[in-house]
Amino acid sequence: MSLSIVFSGIDKTFDQFVEELLDDDFNTFLKTNTETFNRKKGKIFEYFIYEFLTKNGITAEINMTFISFSKDIFRTLSDGNTDIHGQYGILNYFCQCKYKNEKYKIQANEMREFLNSVMRKTQYQIGFLVSNIGLGDNALNELNSSPVKDR
Numbered sequence: 001m002s003l004s005i006v007f008s009g010i011d012k013t014f015d016q017f018v019e020e021l022l023d024d025d026f027n028t029f030l031k032t033n034t035e036t037f038n039r040k041k042g043k044i045f046e047y048f049i050y051e052f053l054t055k056n057g058i059t060a061e062i063n064m065t066f067i068s069f070s071k072d073i074f075r076t077l078s079d080g081n082t083d084i085h086g087q088y089g090i091l092n093y094f095c096q097c098k099y100k101n102e103k104y105k106i107q108a109n110e111m112r113e114f115l116n117s118v119m120r121k122t123q124y125q126i127g128f129l130v131s132n133i134g135l136g137d138n139a140l141n142e143l144n145s146s147p148v149k150d151r
Contacts, residue, residue, distance in 0.1 A: 014132070017048050045099035046083045049130055053086065060086035082121065092124045098131040105136035115148045 015026040021044065022029060029041070046062060053060040063082050084095040096114050098106060106129070118127040135143065 014045070014048055017051070018044060021047075042097065042099045045132065046097045049095060049097055050084050053084070058086060058088045060084050082117070085124070091126060093126045093128060094121060094124045095128045095130050098129065098133070100131070100133050102133055105134055106131060106139045107136055108138035108142045111135065111139035111142040115142065115146045118148045 012020070018024075018026050018029050050060050050062050062084055082094045083097045086093060094117075096117060098110065100106075111129075114127065114129045118124075121127065
């Protein structure tokens with residue numbers, strides 16, 4: 001996955017970012033499939049997007065609150081479907097990030113959740129759904145029939 005199409009200033013792909021961060025092979029990252037590690041994959045993806053934005057001069061903050069009970073046990077509190085928020089010029093934005101196994105697509109219920117967030121979060125002029133996967137047909141139908149796009 002490369003975001004260099006959007007911003008020419010990106011210096012790492014996601015796989016390079018993961019390998020540096022975890023000091024491990026990206027294929028190991030992809031193949032490890034436990035509930036705890038899959039949550040970590042999403043948080044690592046959020047951190048990658050955050051780094052991407054800030055390295056390109058875009059003000060960004062990560063929303064993450066968790067409680068650690070021991071070395072391997074922690075609970076994440078809800079971020080209200082706002083993983084990252086910030087400002088670019090006079091534009092206030094938020095991002096909801098989704099990292100999933102590449103055999104899946106964004107589902108209709110996930111699109112509805114995102115669109116509801118866009119409607120509720122009136123302090124932002126724009127919301128971004130950022131993912132490593134595409135939209136499923138039903139999610140695309142939800143997006144196309146939503147009044148949010150006309151707001």
